[in-house]
Amino acid sequence: MLNTSVLVLNRSYLPIQVTSVRRAFALIYQGIARAVNERYQTFDFESWAELAKVRDGDTVGTLRGPIPVPRVIVLTAFDRVPKRHVRFSRINIYARDNFTCQYCGVRHARSELNLDHVVPRAQGGRSTWENVVCSCLECNRRKGNKTPAQAGLHLRRPPARPRWTPLMNLMLSNVRYTEWRPFLNVVDASYWNTELVP
Ligand SMILES: [Zn+2]
Numbered sequence: 001m002l003n004t005s006v007l008v009l010n011r012s013y014l015p016i017q018v019t020s021v022r023r024a025f026a027l028i029y030q031g032i033a034r035a036v037n038e039r040y041q042t043f044d045f046e047s048w049a050e051l052a053k054v055r056d057g058d059t060v061g062t063l064r065g066p067i068p069v070p071r072v073i074v075l076t077a078f079d080r081v082p083k084r085h086v087r088f089s090r091i092n093i094y095a096r097d098n099f100t101c102q103y104c105g106v107r108h109a110r111s112e113l114n115l116d117h118v119v120p121r122a123q124g125g126r127s128t129w130e131n132v133v134c135s136c137l138e139c140n141r142r143k144g145n146k147t148p149a150q151a152g153l154h155l156r157r158p159p160a161r162p163r164w165t166p167l168m169n170l171m172l173s174n175v176r177y178t179e180w181r182p183f184l185n186v187v188d189a190s191y192w193n194t195e196l197v198p
Pocket residue numbers: 101102103104105106135136137138139140
């Protein structure tokens with residue numbers, strides 16, 4: 001139970017990461033975060049612990065008795081939890097592009113995908129968030145060592161550095177607690193709306 005997931009919101013209620021129940025309790029206990037209930041009320045450690053008497057659902061046993069497990073916490077200050085570096089990795093690029101070929105727009109299994117340099121390396125293209133996209137093997141072959149224009153292909157959207165770990169989106173699609181739902185649209189919105197270059 002202590003290793004199950006808790007959604008962490010920043011002070012503006014934007015989800016910024018997923019953490020463990022163990023760490024969530026530590027953050028609440030230190031006053032760095034507050035627990036959030038279904039009605040968006042927030043609680044410090046003492047008031048949250050008191051809820052054990054009236055609240056159904058998961059609890060963890062402590063010396064002072066059972067304490068409800070929070071599924072959402074909100075940070076009480078900005079910049080208290082360091083931003084994670086988003087690793088420029090294959091999986092993160094796949095995740096950023098939602099496992100969708102950026103040329104034909106078809107979603108594929110991981111094994112059917114490849115990384116494509118928009119401006120090919122042979123033409124001076126670099127390995128950066130802005131120049132590497134997820135591509136299906138077919139489009140990749142068609143494109144070869146050409147630019148999209150030269151190959152008659154069109155990018156679905158301009159590739160950009162994700163503001164936050166795309167893997168978190170994967171986690172969110174895998175582990176969904178009902179308590180997270182009100183905040184998930186915000187996830188999509190901030191991921192898709194604020195990140196991309198027009
Ligand atoms: Zn394709």
